[in-house]
Amino acid sequence: xxxxxxxxxxxxxxxxxxxxxxxxxxxxxxxxxxxxxxxxxxxxxxxxxxxxxxxxxxxxxxxxxxxxxxxxxxxxxxxxxxxxxxxxxxxxxxxxxxxxxxxxxxxxxxxxxxxxxxxxxxxxxxxxxxxxxxx
Amino acid sequence: xxxxxxxxxxxxxxxxxxxxxxxxxxxxxxxxxxxxxxxxxxxxxxxxxxxxxxxxxxxxxxxxxxxxxxxxxxxxxxxxxxxxxxxxxxxxxxxxxxxxxxxxxxxxxxxxxxxxxxxxxxxxxxxxxxxxxxxxxxxxxxxxxxxxxxxxxxxxxxxxxxxxxxxxxxxxxxxxxxxxxxxxxxxxxxxxxxxxxxxxxxxxxxxxxxxxxxxxxxxxxxxxxxxxxxxxxxxxxxxxxxxxxxxxxxxxxxxxxxxxxxxxxxxxxxxxxxxxxxxxxxxxxxxxxxxxxxxxxxxxxxxxxxxxxxxxxxxxxxxxxxxxxxxxxxxxxxxxxxxxxxxxxxxxxxxxxxxxxxxxxxxxxxxxxxxxxxxxxxxxxxxxxxxxxxxxxx
Numbered sequence: 001x002x003x004x005x006x007x008x009x010x011x012x013x014x015x016x017x018x019x020x021x022x023x024x025x026x027x028x029x030x031x032x033x034x035x036x037x038x039x040x041x042x043x044x045x046x047x048x049x050x051x052x053x054x055x056x057x058x059x060x061x062x063x064x065x066x067x068x069x070x071x072x073x074x075x076x077x078x079x080x081x082x083x084x085x086x087x088x089x090x091x092x093x094x095x096x097x098x099x100x101x102x103x104x105x106x107x108x109x110x111x112x113x114x115x116x117x118x119x120x121x122x123x124x125x126x127x128x129x130x131x132x133x134x135x
Numbered sequence: 136x137x138x139x140x141x142x143x144x145x146x147x148x149x150x151x152x153x154x155x156x157x158x159x160x161x162x163x164x165x166x167x168x169x170x171x172x173x174x175x176x177x178x179x180x181x182x183x184x185x186x187x188x189x190x191x192x193x194x195x196x197x198x199x200x201x202x203x204x205x206x207x208x209x210x211x212x213x214x215x216x217x218x219x220x221x222x223x224x225x226x227x228x229x230x231x232x233x234x235x236x237x238x239x240x241x242x243x244x245x246x247x248x249x250x251x252x253x254x255x256x257x258x259x260x261x262x263x264x265x266x267x268x269x270x271x272x273x274x275x276x277x278x279x280x281x282x283x284x285x286x287x288x289x290x291x292x293x294x295x296x297x298x299x300x301x302x303x304x305x306x307x308x309x310x311x312x313x314x315x316x317x318x319x320x321x322x323x324x325x326x327x328x329x330x331x332x333x334x335x336x337x338x339x340x341x342x343x344x345x346x347x348x349x350x351x352x353x354x355x356x357x358x359x360x361x362x363x364x365x366x367x368x369x370x371x372x373x374x375x376x377x378x379x380x381x382x383x384x385x386x387x388x389x390x391x392x393x394x395x396x397x398x399x400x401x402x403x404x405x406x407x408x409x410x411x412x413x414x415x416x417x418x419x420x421x422x423x424x425x426x427x428x429x430x431x432x433x434x435x436x437x438x439x440x441x442x443x444x445x446x447x448x449x450x451x452x453x454x455x456x457x458x459x460x461x462x463x464x465x466x467x468x469x470x471x472x473x474x475x476x477x478x479x480x481x482x483x484x485x486x487x488x489x490x491x492x493x494x495x496x497x498x499x500x501x502x503x504x505x506x507x508x509x510x511x512x513x514x515x516x517x518x519x520x521x522x523x524x525x526x527x528x529x
Binding site for chain 2: 011013014017020021054083084085086103104105106108109110130
């Protein structure tokens with residue numbers, strides 16, 4: 001069965017690009033284009049959640065909090081996929097349970113596919129905050 | 136408002152009857168002095184920086200209107216109060232003691248106490264940041280004078296600086312978003328249509344791709360300067376194969392060099408290069424900056440040579456990027472590694488960048504305890520080099 005990914009990303013160009021590349025790689029993708037929609041669509045059927053930080057209606061940190069409070073979604077690995085590199089924000093997200101951080105700008109869509117693989121193979125996979133180049 | 140006359144004449148305020156000529160002259164002198172003191176009082180009140188004078192016990196005897204405005208207290212409220220009760224001044228979060236301003240040791244010459252970016256909090260709960268200069272009043276102990284403190288309020292300036300830095304972070308985020316789309320769509324488009332383009336189309340797409348990367352570098356450089364200014368730009372080093380890193384980075388720029396028809400060579404080291412303690416992410420920026428500059432400033436058909444060698448003392452590794460570009464005028468060299476500096480004149484044509492790359496490279500090299508320098512002659516090209524120390528354990 002195909003792995004199911006929830007993409008919470010408001011920028012239309014970027015979400016269309018990521019949807020295409022994820023579908024091309026045989027993932028089932030559901031898109032939420034704001035924070036509230038992300039919280040509404042999330043359920044236990046997902047294998048991975050890709051979460052932007054700067055989002056309309058509900059920002060990524062608040063979305064993360066809600067998803068980690070919900071027993072249905074709290075064990076799904078969440079990767080921040082953002083262009084915001086502020087260390088305090090990313091650290092806060094990791095403290096809240098985010099397991100990965102990817103800077104959109106520094107990767108091609110193909111690299112995104114490579115970077116999410118370890119989280120799908122092992123849902124407890126955790127990136128090391130110390131190894132990230134943050135602002 | 137404070138009356139300077141009262142201070143100067145607080146022990147001679149009795150009226151002396153002008154009974155004889157001598158007394159009349161004294162009275163005239165006094166009137167002149169009073170006049171002078173009033174003028175001084177007016178001058179002091181016109182100074183836009185806060186000025187506070189203390190007696191030898193640290194009690195306030197002068198407090199000009201600018202000081203009243205800064206602290207939110209009037210002179211009447213603070214007169215003869217100890218400065219430490221009225222205004223707390225902090226250096227690195229530790230309160231500056233009164234002894235910094237006044238000493239009872241008459242034998243020593245009290246130096247001027249000068250400190251920038253001092254945080255303050257007045258007893259009226261007004262707070263901010265000031266630059267401070269305090270001078271002990273020489274010979275003032277006879278007249279019970281301690282010191283004079285001049286403050287320069289930089290509160291607004293500091294908050295503006297903080298805002299500017301936040302703005303840089305936000306601007307970087309806003310710039311990154313469309314750049315992510317360009318880079319992303321371009322890579323997918325090129326990959327999915329490989330082999331379908333004409334030579335011209337390939338060239339155009341490669342140029343779009345290179346320009347996108349340059350724009351991304353520029354955004355990152357702006358962010359890095361913002362990090363350096365905020366003091367959060369650090370290195371964390373691990374034992375690293377430097378030759379391999381140079382090779383990888385060299386390869387990444389091969390496309391750009393080829394585009395300009397440059398003879399682009401990496402000279403292999405003649406002796407083995409030990410592993411170095413490096414922050415890989417950061418140090419790559421140095422060699423990338425030098426390669427990017429060399430390619431940008433060397434006219435088509437020119438040569439770029441990259442080499443790695445041990446220093447004569449064998450205590451460091453020297454990496455050099457030599458080009459056959461325009462070279463750098465002698466007078467520009469001392470400014471080359473400073474922020475926002477760009478060589479003016481001929482080089483401006485077709486040059487790219489913000490003048491941040493070499494400044495960042497210098498900062499990164501220094502954080503690795505290395506040095507960066509340039510040998511150049513106008514018209515003959517430049518060789519940029521930097522050294523990285525070999526750890527004794529190696």
